[in-house]
Amino acid sequence: MFPQYDVIVVGAGHAGCEAAAAAANMGSKVMLITMNMNTIAQMSCNPAMGGVAKGQIVREIDALGGYSGIISDKSMIQFRMLNKSKGPAMWSPRTQNDRMRFAEEWRLALERTPNVDFWQEMVTGLLVKDGRVEGVKTSMGLEIKGKTVVLTNGTFLNGLIHIGEKRFGGGRTGEKAATGITEQLVQLGFESGRMKTGTPPRVDGRSLNWDVMETQPGDDTPGKFSFSDTEPLKEQRPCHITYTNPEVHEILKTGFEQSPMFTGRIKGLGPRYCPSIEDKINRFAERDRHQIFVEPEGWDTIEIYVNGFSTSLPEDVQYKAITKIPGFEKVKMFRPGYAIEYDFFPPTQLDPTLETKLVKGLYFAGQINGTTGYEEAASQGLMAGINAHNQVHEKDPFVLSRSDAYIGVLIDDLINKGTNEPYRMFTSRAEFRILLRQDNADIRLTPLGHSLGLASDERLNKVNEKIKQTEQLLEDLKTIKVKPEEINGLLDEKNSARIKEKAPLLNFIRRPELEIEDLINHNEELKKITSSLDNEVVQQASILTKYETYIEKEKSLAEKMGDLDTKQIPAGFNYKEIPALSAEAKEKLSNIKPTNLGQASRISGVNPADISVLMVYMAR
Incomplete structure (x- = not known):
């Protein structure tokens, strides 16, 4: 009845939709299985996308070639940029969305995506042989074969809804819970836990x-x-x-x-x-x-x-x-x-690709990993879909570092630190947040999305043009010089120190009390140059000038930390044979099995002295 699929995605929430779209757009034959075709991409909680740090994630998904940003734009009823009173590292886009149109746009986008098949039924178990996943079993007893499987079960795994003293099984109000998968995974050796979330009237x-x-x-x-x-x-x-x-x-x-x-x-x-x-x-x-x-x-x-x-x-x-x-x-x-309780699997059981360590070809994405939020789920789905496709087609894993993207921070936190409460992204979790701004997500990630086959040539050309125009505007700001009598009136108005000799416009953008818009409104030559430019180019030039010192400092720090990520740890490395390691480090490193020294350094309980010992030992 069914062919063998490259990627089977279980669950059609935000994670499942992005996983299916990514794998299919890269060329895999995909089966998307959901218990209800009418609730694809349902906004189970609030009808909104983005917000603090979450908005950066949506822009990153879009820059890589995912669908969440496009769907959000097509269904939004209000847009706000949060934290505008703070620095640009904190600016976070948020949309209020039409719930019904959001789901409809997602379903139509998936139906228009070649290589995606659909099946409506509950998945009750996995087909696993010799430590590798081979497909899924359904409630009707059907077996669907797949080379990889991505589980994105959301709040449905043994979901239990609570209203006062009443409780009943369900993955969402009016929808039944999913059973069978948790029990099988526990038998296979996975650790599971329970989490809770809630929703208002x-x-x-x-x-x-x-x-x-x-x-x-x-x-x-x-x-x-x-x-x-x-x-x-x-x-x-x-x-x-x-x-x-x-x-x-x-x-x-x-x-x-x-x-x-x-x-x-x-x-x-x-x-x-x-x-x-x-x-x-x-x-x-x-x-x-x-x-x-x-x-x-x-x-x-x-x-x-x-x-x-x-x-x-x-x-x-x-x-x-x-x-x-x-x-x-x-x-x-x-x-x-109501409140809903559901099963999750501590994400320390995953590799950086979101593939499970216990079963080859099996990937987890979304709330099954202990996260909360549509945006966190969607980004994991995108990454799991990309890596499932890459594994099937014998391509290198795709992993984003903490200095590449908020998505990299999210996954790195999950697999190294784990979580015992629903994980939510914040700007404070990202040590390189000045580099990971919402305005430059396309510059950071679209070249990567293009190399994967997700971002189009048109997208890449647009990014290259943005970079070119920004560089030219910065050059213009250096060459346009103003005399004291031309600028001192504006400086007085902004309580900024007067100048005594001619100076380039670039110098004034560096002043905290002045914005590039002030100079555009004051200088006819600059007004003429910027009149044909997109606002994102003007904003980019302003940010790169104002925060140049901070950006360079973070880049330097990211490069130093990135050196540790290049030092690979051999598979099966026996930490217990190194007497100088602390007992906690031996236990954590043996359990999580980091792939490189950078990942090892970010594991809770592994201290800098342990990393020094490892570096000496591996240098031998």
């Missing part, structure tokens, strides 16, 4: 009093994620902000005795940085209010997502408390919030 927008809430509009000039020619928004839908209060908190507390979290019925740890409302009022008892973001689910729907009110308390307590939030006095609830 959805409500009827017609029942809300918008006049008493703060309006949160999108940017005046909306940007976008994709470096391709997707259309920017011409109109936007606003979000709104309101707040809880002591009365809301007191009502919520009446349900604590029935809370599955506080009574111990939920064993898995929840996301530290996206706590439930009951968690917030318990952990931050001194606060008398918490922010609630009121987010539309799309252009035309009346459904509203109550961001900040994630909860698993009984539905009657949820409803009674939410009516005390300003604007929600007459609210009609569509469905209550």
Whole structure:
């Protein structure tokens, strides 16, 4: 009934979709299996993409040739660049999306991708022989053969939904859990664990009093994620902000005795940085209010997502408390919030390619690895899809370093440090964040995407043109010189020191109180030069000038650390034979089996002295 596939992808969430698209676009024959064809790329939680550090990941996926940025642009209803008051390393794009259009655009994109076949059914197990995966088994007893398998099961592995004292199996509200895979993987020797996440109630927008809430509009000039020619928004839908209060908190507390979290019925740890409302009022008892973001689910729907009110308390307590939030006095609830517990597999059991160490040809991506968030999942799916294809076609593994991309930071953190709570990306996790900005993701990664066969010639040409134009603009800024009488008025206006002799415009961009836009508006020659340039080129020139010292310092540090990554550790290396290593280092190194000294140095519990010992030993 089925041919043998190069890559079988199990699960069609954000990780599964990117994995299937990447492998297929590189030339593999792909089978994408999902329990429900109508929920491909479902936004299970909030209808938004990007945000702090996550926006950088979406731009990186796009730069490599993935689909998430394009799909986000096609379905967005609002765009905001977060952290604009901070330095460019912190700028993070975020879109509010039309939930239904997002899923529809993803499904259509996959259907238009040659080499992708679909099958709707539950996968209950793997076909494994002599330590290598050979395909999957389904609930109907079918066997589908594949040279590699990518598991992207999300929250479905033995998923258990909690609402107050009620609990029932499910991977998402209204959808059944997936069974069989965890049990088989544990039998094969994998370690598994439980995690928890949650979601807030959805409500009827017609029942809300918008006049008493703060309006949160999108940017005046909306940007976008994709470096391709997707259309920017011409109109936007606003979000709104309101707040809880002591009365809301007191009502919520009446349900604590029935809370599955506080009574111990939920064993898995929840996301530290996206706590439930009951968690917030318990952990931050001194606060008398918490922010609630009121987010539309799309252009035309009346459904509203109550961001900040994630909860698993009984539905009657949820409803009674939410009516005390300003604007929600007459609210009609569509469905209550709930918590979901699910199986995951500690990611220290993976190689840097996301292939499992125990079973050859088997890859894990997304929440199965202990991450939270669409963006983190999508990036892992992309990398797993690329590496599954490369293995089948006997090509070199594709691994991004910590100085290459946030995606590299994410995977490096997971496989070396592991996680016992849902992992979320932050800019603070990246030590080279000045290099890993959202504005230069195309310059960093599109050449790599092109070499893989994912980014088109057109994309690469566009990046090369951006680099060329940026270099030319920097040259122009050096050559255009202004006299004191031409610039001192502007300098006075900006509280910046006057000049006494002619100076190039480049010097003024380096001043923190001046922006390149100030100079463009003040100097006719520069205005004429920049009038034909894309805003990203102008921004690039400004950032490279203003932060030149910091960028060079990070590049130098990245090169030094990169030297350790080139020092390979032979497969099967016996750390227990080196007496000078600490006991903890021996245990961690033997368990994780790093492929190089750089990876070894980033393992929790391995100290610099241990790395020095290893370097001496390997030099022999």
